[in-house]
Amino acid sequence: MRLQGKVFKYGDNVDTDVIIPARYLNSSDPAELARHCMEDIDKDFAKKVKDGDIIIGGRNFGSGSSREHAPLAIKTAGISCVIAKSFARIFYRNSINIGLPILVSEEAAENIEAGSEIEIDLDTGIIKDLGTGKTYQADPFPEYMQELIKAGGLIEKVKKEVLG
Amino acid sequence: MGMTMVEKIIAAHTDYDTVKPGQIVNARVDMVLGNDVTAPVAIKEFEKIGIDRVFDKDRIALVPDHFTPNKDIKSAEHAKMVREFAWKYNITYYFEIGQMGIEHCLLPEKGLALPGEIIVGADSHTCSYGALNALATGVGSTDIAAAMATGRLWFRVPETIKFVYSGKLNPWVGGKDLILYTIGDIGVDGALYKAMEFTGEVIENLSMDGRMTMSNMAIEAGGKCGLIACDEKTREYLKDRAVRDYTPYNSDPDAEYAQVIEYDVSKIEPQVAFPHLPENTRPVSEAGHIKVDQAVIGSCTNGRIEDLRIAARILKGKKVHRDVRCIIIPGTQAIYKQAVQEGLAEIFIDAGAVVSTPTCGPCLGGHMGILAKGERAISTTNRNFVGRMGHPESEVYLASPAVAAAYAIKGYIAHPEEVL
Numbered sequence: 093m094r095l096q097g098k099v100f101k102y103g104d105n106v107d108t109d110v111i112i113p114a115r116y117l118n119s120s121d122p123a124e125l126a127r128h129c130m131e132d133i134d135k136d137f138a139k140k141v142k143d144g145d146i147i148i149g150g151r152n153f154g155s156g157s158s159r160e161h162a163p164l165a166i167k168t169a170g171i172s173c174v175i176a177k178s179f180a181r182i183f184y185r186n187s188i189n190i191g192l193p194i195l196v197s198e199e200a201a202e203n204i205e206a207g208s209e210i211e212i213d214l215d216t217g218i219i220k221d222l223g224t225g226k227t228y229q230a231d232p233f234p235e236y237m238q239e240l241i242k243a244g245g246l247i248e249k250v251k252k253e254v255l256g
Numbered sequence: 257m258g259m260t261m262v263e264k265i266i267a268a269h270t271d272y273d274t275v276k277p278g279q280i281v282n283a284r285v286d287m288v289l290g291n292d293v294t295a296p297v298a299i300k301e302f303e304k305i306g307i308d309r310v311f312d313k314d315r316i317a318l319v320p321d322h323f324t325p326n327k328d329i330k331s332a333e334h335a336k337m338v339r340e341f342a343w344k345y346n347i348t349y350y351f352e353i354g355q356m357g358i359e360h361c362l363l364p365e366k367g368l369a370l371p372g373e374i375i376v377g378a379d380s381h382t383c384s385y386g387a388l389n390a391l392a393t394g395v396g397s398t399d400i401a402a403a404m405a406t407g408r409l410w411f412r413v414p415e416t417i418k419f420v421y422s423g424k425l426n427p428w429v430g431g432k433d434l435i436l437y438t439i440g441d442i443g444v445d446g447a448l449y450k451a452m453e454f455t456g457e458v459i460e461n462l463s464m465d466g467r468m469t470m471s472n473m474a475i476e477a478g479g480k481c482g483l484i485a486c487d488e489k490t491r492e493y494l495k496d497r498a499v500r501d502y503t504p505y506n507s508d509p510d511a512e513y514a515q516v517i518e519y520d521v522s523k524i525e526p527q528v529a530f531p532h533l534p535e536n537t538r539p540v541s542e543a544g545h546i547k548v549d550q551a552v553i554g555s556c557t558n559g560r561i562e563d564l565r566i567a568a569r570i571l572k573g574k575k576v577h578r579d580v581r582c583i584i585i586p587g588t589q590a591i592y593k594q595a596v597q598e599g600l601a602e603i604f605i606d607a608g609a610v611v612s613t614p615t616c617g618p619c620l621g622g623h624m625g626i627l628a629k630g631e632r633a634i635s636t637t638n639r640n641f642v643g644r645m646g647h648p649e650s651e652v653y654l655a656s657p658a659v660a661a662a663y664a665i666k667g668y669i670a671h672p673e674e675v676l
């Protein structure tokens with residue numbers, strides 16, 4: 093699968109409280125959550141983001157609370173993939189479970205600039221900066237997670253297991 | 257080669273005899289937890305599976321604690337959704353207002369988190385029960401939907417970092433200071449994907465409440481769990497509580513660790529974590545003259561009886577500074593009752609603090625003490641992220657109940673000794 097979009101870039105330790113502040117957690121409506129995504133560090137994010145765009149973060153992206161509202165808000169806002177130097181573990185599993193593609197690439201996260209147009213091949217993990225022509229190789233997913241992604245997320249996988 | 261406790265616990269919940277760090281396994285879980293923020297999302301996912309039963313009605317706990325007693329109509333609707341789910345599936349451990357408490361204070365108190373178990377909660381501070389030798393870890397809502405349906409979940413076996421604490425604790429230094437100091441040392445991703453194991457004479461001598469404070473904040477270093485060996489103290493704590501039999505797992509002497517980190521605690525003084533990361537710690541003597549507007553004493557980190565006793569020792573016979581709002585939140589109904597019986601509640605009220613019913617409330621900027629633009633709080637909670645307790649331009653300083661209480665009297669961040 094190929095993804096293409098413009099890069100929104102943030103620093104290290106982007107936590108789930110800034111991805112979706114707790115004051116909006118009295119809602120679990122994905123569209124409502126998406127309207128407030130990232131607003132404490134990037135006020136106009138929800139207005140600027142277009143379908144397919146890509147977030148690049150630094151170290152420990154998605155740290156903090158277990159709120160699945162965070163990857164859900166990012167996904168519903170139209171983001172097609174998050175690339176980071178590393179992900180906090182609950183955010184990592186939540187993203188995989190709900191089918192938000194995430195890639196770990198120290199180099200891509202370091203070098204690709206905000207506003208760049210990039211292309212991602214999810215099958216190979218190759219990230220291409222369309223402006224500079226440079227490519228980066230993201231870490232491959234372990235086999236178990238590839239299966240989970242192929243199944244369409246955790247609930248789809250469980251459905252098959254439980255209902256045969 | 258020996259195994260660490262986390263490896264043993266995971267292996268015991270699979271068909272494997274041994275497991276290795278990095279391996280991904282599908283393991284049985286002993287307890288599944290959700291709250292009023294995360295369970296509604298889980299319930300929606302659960303319903304997509306299309307089954308009409310949960311895996312075990314005695315192994316699910318639902319605790320509405322974040323925005324309860326309901327702070328507004330939307331949160332009331334979430335709480336209602338959780339309640340109706342609990343009724344529909346006859347969930348044994350659903351805790352209604354009047355029975356509830358902050359989930360991570362409540363589950364240990366009710367004997368629902370036991371040594372050697374795997375407990376998954378759609379709340380990051382589920383790691384608190386590591387103090388009881390449980391592999392307890394925060395997961396997402398979809399995870400608990402799957403776990404409620406099947407009683408199983410996927411896990412990556414983590415490497416373990418062993419922390420050894422030795423030496424004599426200084427006065428007013430407790431579990432909170434030890435864990436803040438540790439996070440200050442290794443950083444907020446210092447234990448990313450890893451299990452933390454807290455060991456040494458200091459941990460052995462620490463109370464169960466103090467141990468839970470430490471395990472509670474393992475996630476603030478990125479850890480999957482913060483485990484402590486099961487000992488006499490653990491067994492004593494569980495004696496009249498445990499709802500099931502349990503098998504503890506302690507690490508083998510020749511277990512392999514990713515890292516061993518040793519601390520001499522006699523060098524540690526009360527700690528304060530500055531905005532906006534728990535790793536921004538400083539000894540209180542180097543905090544400078546910081547004026548704050550609000551003190552919060554409570555939460556799953558420090559809302560237990562020992563915490564309230566410490567705060568009361570400092571506040572007794574004194575008055576909260578006139579520029580300060582001091583909010584005290586016992587973690588559960590039982591802790592609340594004990595605080596009343598021991599006369600702590602009276603000390604707080606006489607000092608000019610408010611004592612609230614158990615709730616997460618201000619800890620996550622929910623209700624009961626939200627900060628305005630430019631305001632600061634000192635708080636015994638566990639996170640000081642941007643906007644955590646209110647306005648994005650407000651600030652949170654993390655500390656122990658002793659330091660928070662001392663501040664409440666002084667009006668600026670102070671060492672507890674300065675007020676006694």
Ligand code: SF4
Pocket residue numbers: 322358359360379381555556557615616619620637638
């Ligand atoms: S007290 Fe705070 S950290 Fe603990 S469960 Fe509640 S919101 Fe989370």
